[in-house]
Amino acid sequence: MYDLIIIGAGPAGLSAAIYAKRAMLSALLIEKNYMGGGQIINTYEVDNYPALPGITGFDLGQKMSEHADKFEIEKVSENVVSIDVTGSVKKVITDENTYEANALIIATGNSPAKLNVPGEEEFTGMGVSYCATCDGAFFKNKITAVVGGGDVALEDAIFLSRGCEKVYLIHRRDEFRAAAVLQDELKKASNVEIITDSVITEIKGDGQVNSVTVKNVKTDEERELSLNGVFLAVGNKPNGDLVPVELNTDEKGYVIADETCVTNVPGVFAAGDIRTKKLRQVVTAVSDGANAVYSVEEYLRTWK
Numbered sequence: 001m002y003d004l005i006i007i008g009a010g011p012a013g014l015s016a017a018i019y020a021k022r023a024m025l026s027a028l029l030i031e032k033n034y035m036g037g038g039q040i041i042n043t044y045e046v047d048n049y050p051a052l053p054g055i056t057g058f059d060l061g062q063k064m065s066e067h068a069d070k071f072e073i074e075k076v077s078e079n080v081v082s083i084d085v086t087g088s089v090k091k092v093i094t095d096e097n098t099y100e101a102n103a104l105i106i107a108t109g110n111s112p113a114k115l116n117v118p119g120e121e122e123f124t125g126m127g128v129s130y131c132a133t134c135d136g137a138f139f140k141n142k143i144t145a146v147v148g149g150g151d152v153a154l155e156d157a158i159f160l161s162r163g164c165e166k167v168y169l170i171h172r173r174d175e176f177r178a179a180a181v182l183q184d185e186l187k188k189a190s191n192v193e194i195i196t197d198s199v200i201t202e203i204k205g206d207g208q209v210n211s212v213t214v215k216n217v218k219t220d221e222e223r224e225l226s227l228n229g230v231f232l233a234v235g236n237k238p239n240g241d242l243v244p245v246e247l248n249t250d251e252k253g254y255v256i257a258d259e260t261c262v263t264n265v266p267g268v269f270a271a272g273d274i275r276t277k278k279l280r281q282v283v284t285a286v287s288d289g290a291n292a293v294y295s296v297e298e299y300l301r302t303w304k
Contacts (some may be wrong), residue, residue, distance in 0.1 A: 001100050002026045004296055007242070008107035010038020011282045012272025014064045015289025016105050021071035021147060023297055028099055029068070029075035030092065036068070036107050037061020038272075040282055043129045045155075049282055059135070060282070078263055085244045085268050088303070103296045104265045106243065107257065109288070110236040110273040110280070115147065119203030129210025133158035134229045136140050139229045141165050141238075145212060145260055147200055148233035154182040156231050161189040168225060170195045172217060201232055238274050250276055261292035269295055269302065 003019055006013050009031035013182060020027040035041065043057030054061065079093035090104040112130040114120060120128055129135040132146070136159060144159045144164050146156070148203075149171035157169045167189070174185055174196045186192060197212060201222070202213040215222045240253040247263045248256040255270035257263050259277075263270050271288035273280045 001089070001102075003101060004026050004028070004103045004293075004299060005030065005090065005099055005101040006105045006107060007070075007083070008109055008272070008274075009033070009036030009037070009065070010107060010109045010272055011040060011061075011285040012109070012289045012292070013038075013105070013107035014068045014106060015286040016271055016293050017068045017073040017075075017289075018071055018265070019293035020296070021068075021073055021288050023293060024225040025293075025296070025300075027073060028101070029073050030077065030080060030094065030099070032079045034077055035061070036065040038285075039111075040059065042134050043155075046282065061212065061239050080242055083242055083244050085246055085265050088267070090267060103269070103299055105261070105269045105271050105289075105292045105296065106247075107271045107275055107285075107292075108239040108242060108274050109285075110125060110233065110238045113235040113237050115200060115232060115234060117200055117202055119205065119209075123203055123205050123209045123230075126207065127205060127229045128203060129231050130231065130233075132144055132159050132233075135231075136160050137231070138161060139164055142228040143229060144168070145170055145200075145225065145227055146233060147171075147178045147229045148235070149234070150233065151178045151182060153233035154178040156184050156233050157192055158182070158185055158189060159196065160188060160231065165190045165191065168195055168227065169193070170198055170200060172199045173197065194205050197223050200230070236273070236280070240274065243274070244268075246279065259288070259291055261288055267299055 003025040003026040017029045040057040041061040058137040078292045082093045084091040092099045140163045143166045145168040204211045236255045254276045257270040257275040261269040269292045271292040
């Protein structure tokens with residue numbers, strides 16, 4: 001029996017683990033992947049985390065994991081199968097064990113959204129990728145496309161432009177949502193061709209991606225682009241498969257909770273990208289971890 005179980009070892013979960021140990025709570029951190037850090041470890045460069053400008057996402061995730069390890073947080077690498085929050089004691093069932101605690105923090109984050117077009121599933125890992133920093137090196141001196149209009153899409157296009165022969169940036173609208181500084185940097189990349197008001201309707205290939213069909217949403221005109229790889233950066237969806245039905249969620253599946261991380265179920269808290277919020281960044285996830293543990297402490301004092 002633990003005071004607290006934390007599910008997920010991204011920035012929110014790791015921050016919660018650090019704060020939990022400092023609060024002298026008996027806590028267990030569960031992460032299905034061998035290495036913690038969450039999505040941040042797949043980010044080439046993090047330039048907006050205070051005091052660490054230009055650090056790679058992998059290094060930042062590793063530093064956070066090492067920080068948690070210094071507090072000797074108890075952790076297991078197991079796959080969570082289900083969560084039972086119906087009683088005062090919360091149960092987390094993995095494919096190996098059942099764990100119990102008086103409080104639970106769900107910090108499972110979110111994942112890249114998909115286009116859901118023909119060829120996407122077929123060629124995933126064979127030219128279709130959701131992580132430019134993970135797979136970009138395989139496309140050196142080749143032609144690639146990035147799909148999206150937010151920060152990640154522009155970051156990916158800029159990153160790929162440094163090694164690819166040419167990069168297409170395809171966006172369904174006529175303007176980008178990305179930060180102005182990224183848009184300015186993108187303009188400096190002479191080998192990036194921007195295609196706006198357009199969407200990919202099909203990804204084609206023969207064992208490996210070799211082209212995409214692009215449709216202009218205003219004119220319905222279609223064109224074929226010959227290329228070697230497609231990087232999708234069209235947003236994210238919550239990793240909510242494990243979220244118990246007892247928890248209130250919004251229409252997209254994010255757990256409804258404000259910055260206190262308190263949910264509608266007593267003793268259950270949601271931190272990081274899994275909860276409803278306007279800004280999903282490393283700095284807000286880390287803040288959630290701290291806030292969630294503070295709320296856990298308040299709950300345990302009242303509950304006990």
